[in-house]
Amino acid sequence: MTYRAPVAEMAFTIRQVAGLDRAVAEGLHGDLTADLAETILEEAGRFASDVLAPLNRVGDRHGTPLRDGVVTMPPGFREAYRAWSEAGWNALPGPEAYGGQGLPLLLNAACIEMWNAASMSFGLGPLLTAGGVEALSQHGSEDLRARYLEKLVTGEWTATMNLTEPQAGSDLSALRSRAEPAGDGSYRIRGEKIYITWGEHDLTDNIIHLVLARLPDAPAGTRGISLFLVPKVLPDGRRNDLRCAGIEHKLGIHGSPTCTMVYGEGEGAVGWLVGEPNRGLACMFTMMNNARLGVGLQGVAIAERATQQALAYARDRRQGKAGTAAEGMSPIIEHPDVQRMLLTMKAYTAASRGICYLTAEALDRAHRAADETERRAAQDRASLLTPVAKAFSTDIGVEVASLGIQVHGGMGFVEETGAAQHLRDARIAPIYEGTNGIQAIDLVTRKLPLQGGAVVRAQIAAMRAVAERVLREGGPAFGHTAPRLREAIESLDRATSFLLRALASNRPEEALAGATPYLRLFGLAQGGACLAQAALAAQAEAAAGSTDPAHPARIALARFFAESLATAARGLEETVTAGAGSLHDAALALAS
Amino acid sequence: MTYRAPVAEMAFTIRQVAGLDRAVAEGLHGDLTADLAETILEEAGRFASDVLAPLNRVGDRHGTPLRDGVVTMPPGFREAYRAWSEAGWNALPGPEAYGGQGLPLLLNAACIEMWNAASMSFGLGPLLTAGGVEALSQHGSEDLRARYLEKLVTGEWTATMNLTEPQAGSDLSALRSRAEPAGDGSYRIRGEKIYITWGEHDLTDNIIHLVLARLPDAPAGTRGISLFLVPKVLPDGRRNDLRCAGIEHKLGIHGSPTCTMVYGEGEGAVGWLVGEPNRGLACMFTMMNNARLGVGLQGVAIAERATQQALAYARDRRQGKAGTAAEGMSPIIEHPDVQRMLLTMKAYTAASRGICYLTAEALDRAHRAADETERRAAQDRASLLTPVAKAFSTDIGVEVASLGIQVHGGMGFVEETGAAQHLRDARIAPIYEGTNGIQAIDLVTRKLPLQGGAVVRAQIAAMRAVAERVLREGGPAFGHTAPRLREAIESLDRATSFLLRALASNRPEEALAGATPYLRLFGLAQGGACLAQAALAAQAEAAAGSTDPAHPARIALARFFAESLATAARGLEETVTAGAGSLHDAALALAS
Structure with missing residues (x-):
């Protein structure tokens, strides 16, 4: 396929x-x-x-x-x-x-x-x-x-990010790699890094490794980490003192080498400092924020591909007689339960695409807007949306790929079909570039408080404006899109207030306990708003004379999302706001 | 692990x-x-x-x-x-x-x-x-x-079920395998079957194949299918005319051979009729109902194993400093977001276990109760619960195995860890023995109407009785278990009424459109009731002097389930009741 x-x-x-x-x-x-x-x-x-x-x-x-x-x-x-x-x-x-x-x-x-x-x-x-x-x-x-x-x-050369060490994954404070000044402005790097994507390959003549390491006498913890550029091939053409010591045998993305990299087994790998000493983490975050949106887009990508494959199969495969069909077996796409799976795939894919593209647009505006206030507001919006783009979309990637297998029935479990590969590939995206749990914590503890909560409030107001336009302007084909979307947004609004209060009252445990369901809730409301906006635009183009059959389909998809998927919002709100008490007590259940 | x-x-x-x-x-x-x-x-x-x-x-x-x-x-x-x-x-x-x-x-x-x-x-x-x-x-x-x-x-010999043919999967009406009477009471079977679990292996001296095939002049469709017993080795010690022609390369359960079986390439495979001619499907359903509960238990099983592995890892792995912990890194089990994942795994596992065991008990009672009315009621209860046991538990198996990978972070994606195998293995269970979509359709269109709806009403009444006992007898540790559970049950009750009305009003499309979210809703309410019942029993044993630390943990887990997971019920109810309209329109989105 x-x-x-x-x-x-x-x-x-x-x-x-x-x-x-x-x-x-x-x-x-x-x-x-x-x-x-x-x-x-x-x-x-x-x-x-x-x-x-x-x-x-x-x-x-x-x-x-x-x-x-x-x-x-x-x-x-x-x-x-x-x-x-x-x-x-x-x-x-x-x-x-x-x-x-x-x-x-x-x-x-x-x-x-x-x-x-x-x-x-x-x-x-x-x-x-x-x-x-x-x-x-x-x-x-x-x-x-x-x-x-x-x-x-x-792209003549490629780059890598070297953060993780066996003892330092989500928590980089335990990092042990070392860098010593060589006296000529360069450094000698020593250490072992794991999970280095494309750490070694034969596509290009050189590979530029960006490596986190500690300078001598650097403070302990994350404030003593610096970033170094360490090329595979040195400017004079010699090989640097680094090598790929192992490749992981992984569930998916088998075509992408995940390397254990060893630096400085001999005289030390030659590298140069990037940015200020001990400020490596800030530099690395620059890379990671960029990469986080990219990983979110991988979630959208795999969801799109899995959806295309499932749709093609469902149009082709005949089993059972659907509804009032004549004699013979119907294509399974005509069975309501299969339709529900396919629509769920299509709607989640489109919603996460909307969120990721919105994030990219905010980044563009943050760089390009003429007005500084607008640039700063756009940067804040991008900061707010990035963890949602990463985590919501990659969770969606896994769910949609799994549904894709289900649509195929037994064929989905057979590797030859290709549907299973999508699930295997998709499963890494919620983990790398900061696990989705880390994204949720980032969203709640760092992004919600931006500008005293004004950034998230503005975003919610923008969603609400879309819901109100649907209410005012949406034709009959919108069904209950407006009220359902509105409910999801109000749930998001109340959950946001709850979390901001918890943070302000120094009850971080409550905020942390609710972070993951909150991120999902955010994704549902924002994704629903994106689809509704697309639907309004489709309605307008149709009214202006366009006969593109994609237009009514866009309205129907926004409606399906609001009526069948965004309905989870209220429950998520309850989970967020009930969260901590139940979680705290239940830690008992983990001990036993 | x-x-x-x-x-x-x-x-x-x-x-x-x-x-x-x-x-x-x-x-x-x-x-x-x-x-x-x-x-x-x-x-x-x-x-x-x-x-x-x-x-x-x-x-x-x-x-x-x-x-x-x-x-x-x-x-x-x-x-x-x-x-x-x-x-x-x-x-x-x-x-x-x-x-x-x-x-x-x-x-x-x-x-x-x-x-x-x-x-x-x-x-x-x-x-x-x-x-x-x-x-x-x-x-x-x-x-x-x-x-x-x-x-x-x-177990000296093993048995297989031979239903599926390339053109006949969920829909067996298209079955083509043939059986001809040999004149001596036996038949000669010819045909090709796919996805035959343990169709060939070297564990036992004989394998007994149960094969669906058509007699000469059998009516078309599912009313012309008969069941035959076809042994690998005939009573006289000769090999029967059947062979394994291929093995599937699958996503998981690599230790279980999934065979293409070819019957009767020569003189025809010798077989004997099981049950009445043309009544094979009824006989096969006997096997399948039994197997469906078994597959549900596989979902519980894989969820339990994935949970154990994730718990062990989370106790061992140290990253970050949790809450008010002293210096140094904390075991990740102390981080609220990791606790949420582990509790979700544990609670879903226990809930699906409760549902499966309840189903088994109903089957026992259906066979063993002295009173015929009770036997019949128990059989109805088992019939109602079987699709829920199968589909809810196997969906849970996949979700919990996926969460297990997430708890492991990067290690979870590396095959050596073993967490990924659980997801690969778990993924077949929602597909075989009737896909989970088929289970949901069975639940809604065949099980809800049992005894005019009285069977499902009785089951809901039993759940409600548990919620009311929690309200009356539950101590402070139960938190909001009673109201949350009650809400889930009421959502189930309303969704049930909606579906029964749709079926009675000859609007099967509406019932079919809502089947899958309805089954999930049923599982949440029933699973929550099971956990609450366990919690009440734990409270009673503790009051009677037991100091088993598992007792407070059981109460906490029931509370977590009610307050954090069963909260999805209301949204599912809306999805069921909104369902069909939105689905119908949205089929447009699939065409474009």
């Missing part, structure tokens, strides 16, 4: 939900037009469908064998990567001064979705490179930028 | 939730006492933990290679199977006239959970054999029973 990039849907979401049309009208994106954006998406879609999608299965089967420190990527990956980077896809959002095309992150978000839907193992590498570009652009010295940035922007 | 059978918890559930104490007092089980039952469970637990659990990983890695028609089971399976059947475990619930021990299905349910938690691939085979025993006991001729039943009861 192949993948077709849903370019029309992506373009519609970018323009009508994420607001590209408005941004273009405001002059945020220079001479970019919506038409040009769609042309670029069509190009990207062709590349993703024709060149990358066929690699998905190959990567899963072949894996990335390690021999004598050399990792061999699956057949076809090298050629595809070269063609992909030479076509300029890696450079799409990069700074023009370093060979980039300076196009909006919003446009790139849709492209990231396509690369990862085509092959998550392939798409993952460039996500890390993008994080490296971001960290180097913002924190690297002029010298480091001159030496490395262009090659990373174009 | 190994598995320890939670014998004390199982025994408590059997006695206090499923009501073994009452049944024993009523004399339903001869001279069986609760103490003897617990001793048997302890024995079974030792076997499961010591002998079977270590095979789980072996089975996953080794798989079941097929060469020249011979399937080789993973190392250790043959010895373990012999020891297991010779110890009498297969014969536990079997009829005494045929070498069985005649013990309650309820006791066997706990044992099935243990075998499958230890190794789902191992536990699966005997589930099929049990179905064969059931079909043969009820429908087999005296001659067939004499020849085959004892060997199946003791």
Whole structure:
């Protein structure tokens, strides 16, 4: 089963939900037009469908064998990567001064979705490179930028993030890797890092590792961590003192090598400081925030691909006689229960896409808006939405991939079908780049309090405005979209107040206990608002004469989401607000 | 990570939730006492933990290679199977006239959970054999029973179910396999069957296939299907004309061979009719109902094992500083978000265990009660609960296994850890023995209308009685258990009325559209009632002087379930009752 990039849907979401049309009208994106954006998406879609999608299965089967420190990527990956980077896809959002095309992150978000839907193992590498570009652009010295940035922007080389050590995962304070000044401005790095994505591969001539380590006499904990750039091949052409010592045997993304990297077994790996000493974590967060949206998009991507595959199967497979059908077996897509599964897949996918694209648009505005107040507000909005984009979308990725298996029945459990690979691949996304639990805690304890709660209130007000427009303007096809969406938003509003009070009253345990259900609730309300906005735009275009059959479908999907999925909001609100008491007592149940 | 059978918890559930104490007092089980039952469970637990659990990983890695028609089971399976059947475990619930021990299905349910938690691939085979025993006991001729039943009861031989053909999965009307009378009372069977669990293996000297096929001139559709017993080795010692032509490469349960079976490539496979001609489906349903509860128990089993593994990891792994902990990193089990995950796992596991055991008890009562009215009521109750036991528990199995991966963080995605295998194994259970969608449709369209709705009303009344007892008798530790549980039950009650009205008004589409969320709602209300009943019993035992620390934990778990998980009930009710309209319109979204 192949993948077709849903370019029309992506373009519609970018323009009508994420607001590209408005941004273009405001002059945020220079001479970019919506038409040009769609042309670029069509190009990207062709590349993703024709060149990358066929690699998905190959990567899963072949894996990335390690021999004598050399990792061999699956057949076809090298050629595809070269063609992909030479076509300029890696450079799409990069700074023009370093060979980039300076196009909006919003446009790139849709492209990231396509690369990862085509092959998550392939798409993952460039996500890390993008994080490296971001960290180097913002924190690297002029010298480091001159030496490395262009090659990373174009994708001639790739980058990695080296955070985790066996004893230091979600908690980096326990990090042990060391860096000693060599006296010539460089450092010698020593330590072992695990779970390093694309830590070693044969796609490019060099790999730029960004490595967290401690300087001598650095304070303990997270305030004593610095970031270093450690290339695989040194500027003079020698191999650096680092190697891939192992490859993980994983549940999924078999085409993406997850490496154990050893630095400085000999004279020490040569590296250079990025940013200030002991401020490495801040630099790394620059990379991670970028990567978090990227991982959220992987969730959307895998959900989209699983949905396409399940839909194709359900149209083809005949079992049972549906409703008032004539003799013979009906395609299973005609059975209500199968329809419910497919619609759930489609609605969750579209909702998480809306949230991710909205986040990308906020980041664009934070960089590009003329007015500083607007830039800052957009940055706050992006900060608020990023953990939701990451965690909600990746949970959705897993759920939708699992439903995709279910639609296939017994065939879904057979690896040959390909549906099972989507679940295996999707399952990493809620874990890496900060587990979804960490995202929820970040949302509640750091993002809700932004500007004294004004950021989240503004976001809720924006959702409410959509619900009110549906109430005023939505035709009969909207059914109960408005009241259901409104209820979800009010649940979010009350849960937000509860959590802000808990934080203000120094009851952090209550806030932490409710974080995960709160994030889900946020995703449902925001996702429902995104779909409703798309539906309103579809209604308007239809009223203006468009006969695109996707328009009534968009209204129906928003309605299904509001009436069948966003209905979970009230229960989640209760879980958040009941949360802590029950959780505290129940810790007993864990002890016994 | 190994598995320890939670014998004390199982025994408590059997006695206090499923009501073994009452049944024993009523004399339903001869001279069986609760103490003897617990001793048997302890024995079974030792076997499961010591002998079977270590095979789980072996089975996953080794798989079941097929060469020249011979399937080789993973190392250790043959010895373990012999020891297991010779110890009498297969014969536990079997009829005494045929070498069985005649013990309650309820006791066997706990044992099935243990075998499958230890190794789902191992536990699966005997589930099929049990179905064969059931079909043969009820429908087999005296001659067939004499020849085959004892060997199946003791487990000396195993049985298979042969339903599926490539074009006939959930819909058996399209079945093509043929059976022709040979003139000597036997038949010659010809056809190809797929997805045949344990269709071929090297554990026993013979395998008894139960095969659905059509007699010459049988009516089309499901009313022309008959059931045949087709042994691998014929009574005279010759090999029958059947073979395993292929093995599926599956996502999980790699230690269980899933075979393509070909019957009658030569002179035709010799078989004998089981039950009446053209009544094969009814006979097969006897097997399937039995197997459906067994598959539900697999969901409980895998959830229990995943929970144990995640708990052990969370107690051991240190990251971050929790709450007011002193210096250094805390075990992650002390972080509220991790506690929420672990409690969710534990609560769902216990709830689905309660539902499955309750179903087993109803089956026992249906067979054993002195009074015919009571037998019939119990049979109706078992019929009502079976689809819930199957579908709710297996959905839970997948969700809990997925949470288990999440608790492990990055380690969870690495196959070596073992957490990922649980998800891979669990994923088949919502599919086989009737997909969970089929279960939901069965529940709504066939089980709700039983006795004009009186059966489901009685079950809801029983749940309500538990909630009212919590309200009257529950101490402060119960928190808001009573109102939350009550709300869930009332949601179930209203959703039930809605569906019964839809069926009565000939609006089956509405009932079908709401079936899956309704089944989930049923599971939440029933599961919450089971946990609340356990909590009341725990409170009573504590009041009577017991200092078992599991008692307060049981109360806390019931509270957590009611306050944090059963809160989803209201939203599900809305989804059921809004259902069809939104689904119908939204089918548009699938077409576009």
